[in-house]
Amino acid sequence: MNSENFTLSEKMVPASYVRQASEARRGHEQLIRRLLEQGKCPAEGWSEATVELFLNELAVMDSNNFLGNCGMGEREGRVASDIVARRHYRLIHGIGRSGDIAAVQPKAAGSSLLNKLTNSLALDVLKMAGARSAKSCFVVPMATGMSLTLCFLTLRQRRPDARYVIWPRIDQKSCFKAMVTAGFVPVVVENVLEGDELRTDVEAAERQICRLGAENVLCVHSTTSCFAPRVPDRLEELAVLCAKYDLPHIVNNAYGVQSSKCMHLIQEGARVGRVDAFVQSLDKNFLVPVGGAIIAGFDEAFVEEISKTYPGRASASPSLDLLVTLLTLGAGGYKKLLSDRKEMFALLTEELKKLACAHGERLLHTPHNPISLGWCRWTRSRPSAGTRFAGSCRTPTPTRAPTSTRRPPWASPARTWRCASNGWTSASRRCGRRRMRLKVARRRRAHFHIQKVPKSRNLQIELPLYSSAAKARPNDCSRPSSVDGRVASRTKVPSDNNTQ
Incomplete structure (x- = not known):
């Protein structure tokens, strides 16, 4: 309904009622106009009526929804099921063209506008979360692992002779398979135990670069979001290392947008050294279905090069889901989610400490990990600081008590674990466990x-x-x-x- 149609409506409905409806419609249009002018996430979330009105306006801009249209080509947006058409708001053409996932489609002005707006809002949210110097980003309809593979394949064009990827170890299959799928050899840098935390061995990473030769190394693949006792990599030091040897730096930031600490690490790494691109998952950070990621960077030309590496067109579903979510939440709503998560994490930490203390166990002290907590199930003596581990975590071996530590005569030094309070397990607890095993055996019989x-x-x-x-x-x-x-x-x- 435009102004002319509202004027014609006054012939059938009283003018005062039509003016009220026109003012209400103008309120929706002003929100849409402000979005198109600024290209930023609205301060306050939109209502469902406004979001659906906007999506319907975008849909009628695509050629498959033109009145009297009869598509005869292979890319005419034909859909057999009306349920499928409604699920996608009749935005059928997808995004991008065969040469660039960010390119505009001649037959789909509405879908192309949706793609551009989503990328613009995503960049605004990344800056709001902490990566203030980010220059460009785009939504790709792949999860984090395949998005990392796309980054590695783009770097191959710049460094065709490179074969190796320096990778501080993180025990997640998708990170490892992303490098292998792209055809590169991961060079695993083992972590070092510092207190309860497994941290990056930057010196070992530099030794690997010198051993292999910087010209044979594709990039350094670091990680921000991980599970305790692993903590985020020393991003600033790795970024300085990459700048020193002129190596690209790709960051796996799968869970990191929700953490101001992770985003700060990326921002500081780009400030003091080199960070070429960082990848984050849509479902983990924006509460949307699985299947999308955001590839962002501090060099607009490199991010555009990654988008051109993607072959063919792509599904618009992840972009549509993210756009609807950001418009519904607004900047204020998303900031509140980030604040609530931080408060809940602090509460979870305190409550788990109380629970561990009540059972004679211990919560691992990992202050550098802002999104994950580790529980020491069996309380055992800790290895000395600087111990090198092959995996993300290793169970310490039981040790005898020192001669200076007093223990009851019934305590077997070879079978008693050291408690969090630096004492010894009581005989009643061990007898209770034995009685429990006997009860279970009787029940089975x-x-x-x-x-x-x-x-x-x-x-x-x-x-x-x-x-x-x-x-x-x-x-x-x-x-x-x-x-x-x-x-x-x-x-x-x-x-x-x-x-x-």
Whole structure:
């Protein structure tokens, strides 16, 4: 409805009512106009009516929704199911063209506008989260692992002779497979234990670069978001290292947008050294379905080069989901989510500390990890600082108590673990565990009712249907003994000592 149509409506509806409707419509249009002018996330979230009005306006701009349109090519946006069409708001053409995922489509002005707006809002949110110097970004319809692969393949064009990727170890398959899928050899740099934290060994990374030769190294692949006791990499030091040897630096920031600490590390790394691109997941940071990621960087030309590496067009679903979410939340709503997450993390930390103390255990002290906590299930003596581990975490071995530590005479030094309070486990606790094991064993035996019979007959054992032992019955156990159970037979009757 435009102004002309509202004027014509006054012939059938009182003018005062039409003016009210026109003013209400103008309120929606002003929000859309401000979005198109600024290209930033609105301060306050939109209503569902405004969001749907905007999406419908975008949809009618695509050629597949033109009145009287009859598409005859292979890319005409034809959809057989109306349910599928409604699910995508009839934005069927997708985004990008064969040569560039960020290019404009001649037949889909609405979908192209949606793509440009989503990328603009995503950049605004990344700056708001902490990466204030980010120059460009784009939404790609792939998860974090494949998005990292796309970055590595782009760097191959710049460094065709490079084969290796320097990678401070993080035990997540997608990170490792991203490098292998791109055809490169990961050079794993093991972490160092500092207190309870596993931290980056920057000196070891530099030794690997010198050993392999900087010209043979594609990039340094670092990580911000990880699980305790692993903590984010020393991004600033790695960025300085990359600038020193003129190496690209790709950051896996899968969970990091929700953490101001992770975003600050990326910002500072770009300020003091070199960060070429950082990748973050849509579902983990923006509460949308799985299947999308944001590739961002501090060099607009390099980010554009990555977008041109993507082959063919792409699905608009991740871009549509992110656009709708950001318009619904607004900048204020997203900031509130970030603030609430930080408060909940602090609360979770305090409560887990209390729970660990109540059970004689210990919560790992990992202050450099702002998104994950580690629980020391068995309290054992800690290795000395500087110990080098092959994996993300390693269980310390039990040790004897020092001679200066007093312990009860019943405490076996070879089988007693050191507690969080630096004391010894009590005998009552160990006896309680032994009694619990005996109770469990009795309950398991209670499932079986064994009847002693003469040797000339088979031993009949009733196994309830719900018993786990029914799955492990002998092969000749096939005849049902009753409605409630099955019959297991044996050719030999055990002696009286073994019969229960």
